[in-house]
Amino acid sequence: xxxxxxxxxxxxxxxxxxxxxVSFAAGPGDLVAILGPNGAGKTTLLRCMMxxxxxxxxxxxxxxxxxxxxxxxxxxxxxxxxxxxxGAAVAYTVEEMVLLGRASRCGYLGQPSREDLKEARQVxxxxxxxxxxxRRCTELSGGQLQMVLIARALAARPQVLILDEPESNLDxxxxxxxxxxxxxxxxxxLTCLFNTHYPAHALQRANRSLLLGADGxxxxxxxxxxxxxxxxxxxxxxRAVIGEIETPYxxxxxxxxxxxxxxxxxxxxxxxxxxxxxxxxxxDYEEAGQINALLHTCKPYxxxxxxxxxxxxGVFIINVTLDxxxxxxxxxxxxxxRLPGVSVxxxxxxxxxxxxGTDRGQPGTAAQAP
Amino acid sequence: MxxxxxxxxxxxxxxxxxxxLPVAAALVSLCIGxxxxxxxxxxxxxxxxxxxxxxxxDQTEQILWTIRMPRILLALLVGAxxxxxxxxxxxxxxxxxxxxxxxxxxxxxxxxxxxxxxMGWHLLGVQALALVCGMGAVALTWLSVxxxxxxxxxxxxxxxxxxxxxxxxxxxVKLAADxxxxxxxxxxxxxxxxxxxxxSSLALGAPPILLGMLVLYLLRWRLNILPLSEDEARxxxxxxxxxxxxxxxxxxxxTASCVSMCGQVGWVGLLVPHMCRMKFGNNxxxxxxxSACVGAAFLAAVDTLARSISSAQIPVSAxxxxxxAPFFIALVRKTGGWRL
Numbered sequence: 097x098x099x100x101x102x103x104x105x106x107x108x109x110x111x112x113x114x115x116x117x118v119s120f121a122a123g124p125g126d127l128v129a130i131l132g133p134n135g136a137g138k139t140t141l142l143r144c145m146m147x148x149x150x151x152x153x154x155x156x157x158x159x160x161x162x163x164x165x166x167x168x169x170x171x172x173x174x175x176x177x178x179x180x181x182x183g184a185a186v187a188y189t190v191e192e193m194v195l196l197g198r199a200s201r202c203g204y205l206g207q208p209s210r211e212d213l214k215e216a217r218q219v220x221x222x223x224x225x226x227x228x229x230x231r232r233c234t235e236l237s238g239g240q241l242q243m244v245l246i247a248r249a250l251a252a253r254p255q256v257l258i259l260d261e262p263e264s265n266l267d268x269x270x271x272x273x274x275x276x277x278x279x280x281x282x283x284x285x286l287t288c289l290f291n292t293h294y295p296a297h298a299l300q301r302a303n304r305s306l307l308l309g310a311d312g313x314x315x316x317x318x319x320x321x322x323x324x325x326x327x328x329x330x331x332x333x334x335r336a337v338i339g340e341i342e343t344p345y346x347x348x349x350x351x352x353x354x355x356x357x358x359x360x361x362x363x364x365x366x367x368x369x370x371x372x373x374x375x376x377x378x379x380d381y382e383e384a385g386q387i388n389a390l391l392h393t394c395k396p397y398x399x400x401x402x403x404x405x406x407x408x409x410g411v412f413i414i415n416v417t418l419d420x421x422x423x424x425x426x427x428x429x430x431x432x433x434r435l436p437g438v439s440v441x442x443x444x445x446x447x448x449x450x451x452x453g454t455d456r457g458q459p460g461t462a463a464q465a466p
Numbered sequence: 467m468x469x470x471x472x473x474x475x476x477x478x479x480x481x482x483x484x485x486x487l488p489v490a491a492a493l494v495s496l497c498i499g500x501x502x503x504x505x506x507x508x509x510x511x512x513x514x515x516x517x518x519x520x521x522x523x524d525q526t527e528q529i530l531w532t533i534r535m536p537r538i539l540l541a542l543l544v545g546a547x548x549x550x551x552x553x554x555x556x557x558x559x560x561x562x563x564x565x566x567x568x569x570x571x572x573x574x575x576x577x578x579x580x581x582x583x584x585m586g587w588h589l590l591g592v593q594a595l596a597l598v599c600g601m602g603a604v605a606l607t608w609l610s611v612x613x614x615x616x617x618x619x620x621x622x623x624x625x626x627x628x629x630x631x632x633x634x635x636x637x638x639v640k641l642a643a644d645x646x647x648x649x650x651x652x653x654x655x656x657x658x659x660x661x662x663x664x665x666s667s668l669a670l671g672a673p674p675i676l677l678g679m680l681v682l683y684l685l686r687w688r689l690n691i692l693p694l695s696e697d698e699a700r701x702x703x704x705x706x707x708x709x710x711x712x713x714x715x716x717x718x719x720x721t722a723s724c725v726s727m728c729g730q731v732g733w734v735g736l737l738v739p740h741m742c743r744m745k746f747g748n749n750x751x752x753x754x755x756x757s758a759c760v761g762a763a764f765l766a767a768v769d770t771l772a773r774s775i776s777s778a779q780i781p782v783s784a785x786x787x788x789x790x791a792p793f794f795i796a797l798v799r800k801t802g803g804w805r806l
Binding site for chain 1: 474684688701702704749
């Protein structure tokens, strides 16, 4: 099922909008991470999306139908919500708790049937909760409780799963278990959306990401294009590097925060202005057109430009000099890197206060090659 | 046909024991009193009532059917009713300290009764006005938080305020009452007693209690949704506002009707659900029927004690606390208590 939000805006008070014109969509198999600093409205977004709060304007759609027009029970058979496991659980046994997930499929005066129990037990089996069936939820660890809540949501056989910070407050292993579960569910064709405080989790797991900035600006798209160093800096006010760690089995992308930085400063053109040379080599002549299109979007910032085919080497070389806000440069580079067969290197001129003696390179060069 | 999956429900053995509990309590209570009756006599009396050919002394019949039976029925009914409504309120507010009186219903009903006694109304009039005022108090509580962000604590606070407002009104009524006749009547009524039990009073008071309990019984699995957080409850596909409204209405009708018949019988609504939670867990599938049975048996037993240990009848609510509190504490110590 496809869950989308169209131009959603929300404010608790008229003068202080929390969410401004948020639009995104997620379909079957999508695992969408919702990122943003504290107070950016991640939880508010989830609550608006599911109809717990009313959008001030805009709407949420489930398969192109406004969720407000979908009958309550019908809606919650398709949609399931996993709250944060904050230890405020009711002392039901695990089995009773998971069985409550079938509530949307039971009659109002009814009780869960044997089929309901079978479904619940299947989900528990799958998430490794069978041994805990008779334990009380109040006696569980945070990781176990989070799994129980996920199981409860899955017991309803939903097509869209929405989770509020499912891996917060969990240790390494439990974070991994929860994230693995999400990845697996998405692979099976569920539409999953989750709030998270960890950009790394978005990078590693989500195919699409929604980044909420403190200023109300939102970015949505493929994770690789949304979770970039520049975007993280402007949204979180943190200078971070995104890199890859090589393991024997695969490459893992990770984010390392370096220092708190003024996120808004990076956006105001005058302050964060950087002069940079971007060197591009592509092995694919066909890509040249796309590279040009990307460069065109930065046209006002381009100071100089040189293009040179080198047929003997089978490559095309482009050199661009930009005088632009750093974010613009990084964004451009990020997009270029994602083109197949393209290598990019960026060289920044040293900021003014550092020119003249000091030998520190930062943020002098930040070279990345795919 | 969907067959029920008995998870968290009562086991058959437990169900049988729980059903027999009030019956046993009633039988024993029928035997005990100022004039003791042997069990055989009581059973013969019941047989006679069922149309069997048994002869029974006039006096025995009088004691059994006119004096003891209505009183025992009342105690069973009130015990079951208060326990179920206490259980519902605790879940509704996700608060183990909630009682049937949390929304001010008992204070409201007390005011109604005191006012009616002041005006010298007939017993049925007292009962009717108590019922109306009890429901009115809860409506007032509910209205006073309407339209606002209705969190559990604001509702409970409003309930306490409305309750204390009505308590103050009761004091004013007492002040205005005639110290010779009306004041003792009001005071005695407020202490809670099953003295006034009669079939006509039962006929007026029983339907709201039975109806309320029936609805809560039917909703028992759905009641499990109530203690969950607001968002979780809504995400279960349940119309939470409707469920809350129905629960409050039922629990209030039960409590108001109980108070209108026998005054404030404290403690039962707190004590019995807690005991049942410790024994049967928090699943309402088991909790609702268990609370009803245990509550009925408990109050019938306590009332029998109240009317038989001394010639001056002891107010029931004093006894429920005197017996219940230590018992409860012992149980908490043994089981480690429970968490909602």
